[in-house]
Amino acid sequence: MRTAPALLFLLTAVLAYYVYIPLPNTVSEPWKLRVVDALLRGVMILGNLAHDLGLSHRIYVLNFAVNRFEVQGPRSSKAVLVTDTAFAGVQVRVFESTRRKEGELKRAVIYLHGGGWALGSARMRSYDSLCRRMAEDLKGVVVSIDYRLAPEARFPEQYNDALRASRYFLQPRVLARYSVEPSRVGVSGDSAGGNLAAAVAQQVATDSSSPSKFKVQALIYPVLQALDFNTPSYQQNQNVPILYRPLMAHFWLEYLDGDLSFIQPLLANKHTALDVYWTAQGRAKVNWTQLLPASFRKHYKPVAPAHGLAQVVEEVPALLDPRAAPLLAERDVLARLPRTYILTCEHDVLRDDGLMYGRRLEEAAVSVTHDHYEDGFHGCMVFAFWPAYSSVGQRTVENYIRWLDDNL
Structure with missing residues (x-):
């Protein structure tokens, strides 16, 4: 009988040792971050083991875990109609506000999820919740693009998917189908999705054949370059x-x-x-x-x-290649870009990517709003939703949507 408490104590100590990692004292709600990180590290360990044993690619294991617990079907509500469809062969989830007056045109945002070009989905609970809230608060349309992922797809396929679906949506007949005002469409994304959003914005801005241009771009802790891993x-x-x-x-x-x-x-x-x-x-x-x-x-x-x-x-x-690393775009390309929002977090390796891009845009005479969070960390925006609520997550979402509301 005495061994049970001892084993319980030992297991508790081992678990605490595994979960606990030192964090800067300004990180918002550090224990929530530690728990989420511990879960991700556990899945990554399993993925690496499966990969080394030749059972499966490590990314498949990660995506299996994500899909098992996060992916959900389209669920409409009284305020937002949600449908899964395809734009030019690319899977998308469309969120349409049902709260508009007869004949009133809506605003729209094309959204690209993060995940290192290899993980995640527009159908994940966190992205579904974010886009649903955007559509409701903006009384508009949000198109969340489910681009293909590595390792099946490699550059430039993710970029091509994002660009193809965006060009499809920007067609006058498609905008009319969703009752969208052509001059009030934005593009946005977080992390690797911010990378794709920035690259797509550059291409659309310089494409003379595009019937519509983006009014704004909003980049959430974007990854924009791979030439300096020591910023x-x-x-x-x-x-x-x-x-x-x-x-x-x-x-x-x-x-x-x-x-x-x-x-x-x-x-x-x-x-x-x-x-x-x-x-x-x-x-x-x-x-x-x-x-x-x-x-x-x-x-x-x-x-x-x-x-x-x-x-x-x-x-x-x-x-x-600027399509992969948008920070490398020439100044004349940057000068054609729309009003820009860039969100960065102090405790994020990608912080300086966003800061440098903002500076280069300003040097090209583009209006830039920089929103920085001293207590923020990479991925904190999805911490605005269940089950990992956090103060910084809620603030990032509120300020991000407020900027879109004021500028789109």
Whole structure:
């Protein structure tokens, strides 16, 4: 009988040790983040084990867990009609507000979910809840695009899906079908979805054949470049969940169909070392010593090895493609972009991607609203919904939708 309490104590101690990780003292509601991170790490461990044993790709295991607990069918309510359909062969979930006057045209947002181009779905509970609330609060239409995922799809397929579905929706006949005002359509996304939203916005802005243009773009902690994995935010937050620094490099290589042995060279900036060919003009686009305010540069120093590994860029040329890395777009492309909202979080490796993009847009005379959360972390917006409610999650959603309401 005495062994049972001892075993219970031991198991509790082991569980506490596994769940607990040190976090900055300014992170919002740290225990909720620790629990979610522990669950994700557990699934990733299982995924890596299955992958190493040749049973399944690690990403399939992650997506199985996500789909098992998060994906749900379209559920309409009195305020929002929800339907699953396809735009130009791309699966989408459409949320339509039912609260409009007869003959009144609505606003619309095209939304792209996050997940490292490999995880997630427009049908996940968190994204369903977000888009449902957007449609209701904006009294508009939200099109959530279910683009294909790695490893089945690699760059540029995710981008192509996002662009094809967006172009389809922007057709006058389709906008008319959903009673949308052509001049009041925006594009938005979070994390990898923010990457796709930014890339699609650039293409639509420069496409003379597009009958409609986006009025706004709203980017939520977007990932925008893979040339410097040692920006101040990468150095500061490399061990902060949910998006660890090596995991971001892993996602990039999965997306761009690169060899995973390149993870360590990427993390060491070997692919952009001083002896690797890379123009001064190109380097300036990711030069955080010039693009970041001093308050974000802090005490960090650039990591620029004298000798590198040119093989990385030679075998993964998409690292330099603005469709994959929108921060690398030329200034004349940026100048055509619409009014922009960028949300960043202090405790996020991608913080500086958003800050640098905002600065480059401002230099191109684009109006930019920067919304920064000192207690925020990557993925915090989905913490606005059950079961992981958090203060910072609720604030990000409220301020994001308020900006859309004021500017769309």
